[in-house]
Amino acid sequence: MPLGERKKIILKAVVDDYIKNAEPVGSKALASKINLKLSSATLRNEMAELESMGYLEQPHTSAGRIPSNLGYRLYVDELMKAPKLSAKEIEVINSALKVRLMEIDRLIAEVGRAISRLTSYTSYAAAAMPSGARIRHIDILPIDRDTCVLVVVFSTNTVKNTVTKKPGEISDEKLHVIAAVMNTRLENAIPSVITTTLAIDIAAETGAPIAFVGFILDFVREEAEHLDERRIYVDGAAHLLAQPEYKDVEKAQRMLEYFSNKEAIAKLPEPDETGPMKILIGNENLSEELKDSSVVVASYDIGDGMKGLIGLVGPTRMDYSKAAAHLEYFTRRLGKLLGSGGKPEE
Amino acid sequence: MPLGERKKIILKAVVDDYIKNAEPVGSKALASKINLKLSSATLRNEMAELESMGYLEQPHTSAGRIPSNLGYRLYVDELMKAPKLSAKEIEVINSALKVRLMEIDRLIAEVGRAISRLTSYTSYAAAAMPSGARIRHIDILPIDRDTCVLVVVFSTNTVKNTVTKKPGEISDEKLHVIAAVMNTRLENAIPSVITTTLAIDIAAETGAPIAFVGFILDFVREEAEHLDERRIYVDGAAHLLAQPEYKDVEKAQRMLEYFSNKEAIAKLPEPDETGPMKILIGNENLSEELKDSSVVVASYDIGDGMKGLIGLVGPTRMDYSKAAAHLEYFTRRLGKLLGSGGKPEE
DNA sequence: TGTTAGCACTCGAGAGTCATGAGTGCTAAT
């Protein structure tokens, strides 16, 4: 059942209006706003048909129509105006991205914050690490008599470090030797090869205290294990409350709780092989809590096999076009920015 | 005007009851709950006096009384039951702290999360770095032909690192030399000594490309500048909405926005010389947004001159005793745990 | 055949009314 051209125009008008005003749109109001010169009666007929086809819904008999999930779906797939940012918005984004490249985590958090501000929707941002990282390099830097810094580089180019005490009697050269032995044993190894036996071996070979060696190896293994545990930054949760669909405190609270729940948050949607952006409308979401919200999520390449993830959450009535436009631009710019990998030559 | 013993008991009972039920407490209800055997009429008289003294307030003529800020103040200063945790709560806290020592930032965030869960109040947690950190050590670790890791240790024992490309022609030994030169020049220096001139100097002395040296020094300086920019982790904002005093969506939204505002959040209260814990009731708070909320905040020693900060925010009707008890125990345990400084010997 | 005008009908939102009851202050008795 292909939709007639006029029905499409009407559906688009209804969705646009509802996105803007959050109130069921009636035939009369629509008649004055639409460019087609049709009477409200005709629109009523058309809208009744659109409803029977499942694109529109009526909250109650004597109210206007609102789009159904199916209606939104058609809207985002075919009808909505090409996502486009104003020059001013682009200006703002670019200046937000002018921050120097910093720790990846901080960057991700900042990006989430910026896009949430710009769109007035709640954002979530994360970096998805490829699992199965290998150990690339271990180093132990002497700092003073009984302090040293332990540095581990993984195959993802992620670096972890910790400051720790060292037994005073270990010389700087000895530290070097310990690190060298660990590197020959562990270079390119998966973290699970680290065992107590290995620690004992290395301690014996280098003559270093077993406790010290054990501490280092434990650190390496644990950091490796935590490597693909993605940290998600949620920002702009307050924006949720601004939306009339969350004016019910209970509902708003459920959403906020959802966003502060680590397990739930780990399952937030992400784009798949179908492309770098995904729009999930209402019940297309898998999480129960999101079933009457919508999500627009995009991914970008961070480099070193890592993928960045950034999404916006709003009511099903959200401005998909705006959300998509911002995400699209942001991820494109980020991809470019990060693609160069923070080389010295800027 | 010293408060009579009986008035104190009555005030305490009113506060306790109001903390629990969030509803103005009337003379009759109070008469049945209080252990003194007084009639409601007597209580009425006493409560009227307490009101005229400013310890109680009446939302409207025919309602019960609620504590005023002054009343709460007296309550926390003199009346409330000694903060005490149940064995079960202690159990939960201890298991929450059993996480291995990790990056300080992550630890702080986790602590905030845990205490928010335990108390059902919104928490904020931060580490306050001492300003004026000096450079302690710089190292450049070769990883492969054109990748290296830059590691900087500051006098606060904070370590910052970044992965970067290096010009392929620089040998591992050369990296070593560059690092050594930088260390002799910058050891124990304040970051502002880093200038373009210095970069040119070092490049000349080592024969390294000026771009590479410049990149390293820029990184050091910028990280140093960001060092005392404290990052604050807020958790459990959803708990706010559970409190009846924030059932008004507007108000709740203002609070949430407040907590996602970087500038505002940087000014959250912290304990001062008067002691490790501070209770701010209602309008004792300086921020406009907190004037009808209360804050209980405590600090603890992280070591290396850093101070940890953790606070709970709730309605003025919050359970000060519970909040204080949790904070007290948490900070005490944390101080002990961190005091040892993450030595290898556990 | 598609469009429009007209009309009776529906139903949520908001205003107004009213009874209820928890709570008060005051007075007089204990």
Added chain:
DNA sequence: ATTAGCACTCATGACTCTCGAGTGCTAACA
């Protein structure tokens, strides 16, 4: 000094009513 009694206050919630935006249907019209 305490208490019982009583008249008064006022927020709350249930109920009713009106208003009006919006609908579906029918009949007239191009």
